[in-house]
Amino acid sequence: MLRWSIIFVFVCLAACGPRVQKFGPQVAPPQLTEDHFITGDGVTLPLRTWSAKGSAKAVIVALHGFQMYSGHFQDAGPWWAANGITTIAYDQRGHGGAPERGIWGGVAALTSDAAEIVAAVKREYSGKPLFLLGSSMGGAVVLATAARRVLPADGIILIAPAVWGGEAMHPVARTSIWLAAHMMPWNHASASDIRRQASDNIPMLKANGRDELNIFQTRFDTLYGLTDLMATGFDASAEVAMPTLVLYGEKDQIIPSSAVYRAVDRLPGNPRFVVYPDGWHMLLRDLQAQTVWRDVAAWVKNRQISMPSGFEVKDIQTARSRSSK
Numbered sequence: 131m132l133r134w135s136i137i138f139v140f141v142c143l144a145a146c147g148p149r150v151q152k153f154g155p156q157v158a159p160p161q162l163t164e165d166h167f168i169t170g171d172g173v174t175l176p177l178r179t180w181s182a183k184g185s186a187k188a189v190i191v192a193l194h195g196f197q198m199y200s201g202h203f204q205d206a207g208p209w210w211a212a213n214g215i216t217t218i219a220y221d222q223r224g225h226g227g228a229p230e231r232g233i234w235g236g237v238a239a240l241t242s243d244a245a246e247i248v249a250a251v252k253r254e255y256s257g258k259p260l261f262l263l264g265s266s267m268g269g270a271v272v273l274a275t276a277a278r279r280v281l282p283a284d285g286i287i288l289i290a291p292a293v294w295g296g297e298a299m300h301p302v303a304r305t306s307i308w309l310a311a312h313m314m315p316w317n318h319a320s321a322s323d324i325r326r327q328a329s330d331n332i333p334m335l336k337a338n339g340r341d342e343l344n345i346f347q348t349r350f351d352t353l354y355g356l357t358d359l360m361a362t363g364f365d366a367s368a369e370v371a372m373p374t375l376v377l378y379g380e381k382d383q384i385i386p387s388s389a390v391y392r393a394v395d396r397l398p399g400n401p402r403f404v405v406y407p408d409g410w411h412m413l414l415r416d417l418q419a420q421t422v423w424r425d426v427a428a429w430v431k432n433r434q435i436s437m438p439s440g441f442e443v444k445d446i447q448t449a450r451s452r453s454s455k
Contacts, residue, residue, distance in 0.1 A: 148311045148351030151223055151230050153239035160246040162254060167220045169243050176200065176227040180207030180217045187214035188259040188430040191251055191283075193244060193268030194219065196292065196356055197345035199226025202265060206414045209423050215430060216258075218251055222271070224352070226343045234355030237362050241275040252282040261430050263287040265414060266385070267356065270363030273393075277366035285373035285433060287426060290411050292356070293364040293393040294385050311354030319348050326383040329412040331419075367393040374401040375429050377422060379409020394446060402429065403443045 156170035167177045178200045190210065194202040200219035207217040221228040223235025223243065235243075244262065252260055260283050264272030269291025276286050310317070329335055338344055374397055378390050394403050404425055406413065413422045425437045436442070 148234070148315050148354050149349075150234050150236045150351075150355065151239065153236055153242070160250050162247070162250050167243075167247055167250075170246055171239075171242075173223065173229060175223070175243070176221040178203070178207070178219050180211040182211050182214050182216040184214065186216040186255065186258055188261065189216045189218065189251060189255045190261050190263050190287070190426075190430065191244075191248055192217055192219040193222060193262070193264040193271050194225065195266030195268055197225065197348060199228075199343045201226070201341070201343060203414065205419060206423050206426075209420065210427055213427050215427055216255070218247070220247065221343075222268070225345065232345055232347075232349060232352065234349075234352045236355065237274060237359050240271045240359070241278055244271055244275040245279040245281060248281050248283055259284045259430060261285050261287055263289065263426070264291065265289040266411065267292045267359065269293070270359045273363040273366040273370060274359070276372060277369035281372070283372070285375065285430075286370070287429070288374065288376045289413050289422075290378055290382055290385055291363065291376065291390065291393065292360045292385055293367065294360050294389040307350070307354050307357050310350040315349060315351035315354075317350050319350065319353060327410065328384055329410045329416050330381070330408075331412070331415055331417050334412075334415050364389065364393055364396075368396040368398070371398055373433055374399070375426070376401055376403045377406070377409075377413055377425065378404070379406045379411065379413055379416070381409060382411045384411040391446060402433075402437070403446065404437055404439065404441050405443050406439065406441050 154171040157172050158170065160170045161168040165177050167175045169175065192203050194200055199221045203217055203219045210217050223239055224230055224233050248260065248262055262272050262281060262283050269288040270293060272286050272288060273291065275281065376394050394401060406418065406422065408418050410416050413419065421439050425439050428435050428438050
């Protein structure tokens with residue numbers, strides 16, 4: 131009897147498996163229009179561009195965070211444009227104005243989209259330095275993409291990267307998310323349930339709460355997809371062989387510092403690592419955001435330059451000890 135009960139449970143779990151958007155084979159070359167990015171498998175994603183004043187000195191392809199959209203760069207984009215940098219951002223699958231809003235896009239599709247748009251932008255801006263930037267969840271997508279695919283980019287920028295998955299996440303948390311996603315994938319968790327502050331910019335947070343393109347009710351299977359992506363991003367950090375800039379805030383309440391420091395430790399080569407004493411999770415939109423914008427702009431123009439903020443970490447072990455106190 132017990133055996134049949136166990137079999138019944140697993141059959142039910144299989145029937146209630148997490149939902150993931152379909153990711154088909156390439157049907158046409160990826161395309162960039164004025165306000166859309168059309169992927170190789172034919173999905174149309176909203177696109178925003180902040181063009182540099184005059185001739186662009188560099189181009190940034192920017193990937194937003196979880197349950198956000200390309201409007202996350204609405205402050206940084208114009209500032210970088212005024213300083214000679216073009217920024218191009220799109221709504222990732224399941225986010226913002228993209229199709230199947232709220233349904234997880236899948237790691238394979240998210241990384242494919244990132245690689246495709248980088249290649250498309252490189253063709254359009256031939257000869258210009260090109261960088262792939264990811265904020266939070268976008269950082270995990272960038273890491274996974276850079277490890278799995280050959281990117282025609284000059285470097286990557288990880289802003290508070292979501293690498294809190296796999297071995298970096300407590301087993302109890304991993305198991306709880308797995309069970310929720312497989313037993314009741316359609317159920318939702320509310321953003322208000324998370325008792326953590328993402329930024330010190332309160333007016334911005336309130337405006338975000340009124341922005342209908344942000345998602346405030348998250349399916350359990352989408353949370354499960356995110357943890358899978360974060361684990362993939364963390365694992366990929368050991369395989370990224372290209373110039374890397376990592377930015378993190380000491381006051382970040384969303385991504386634990388232990389996960390970020392471990393990921394930075396795993397990055398090959400000599401990644402540049404900047405930790406802002408007054409920085410929160412939403413570094414590009416915090417009250418001190420312009421300090422972060424300035425560091426990014428300086429690095430994409432000259433990867434050897436000292437960070438204007440002066441907050442670059444030279445000794446990661448000492449910085450880790452300080453953050454754990």
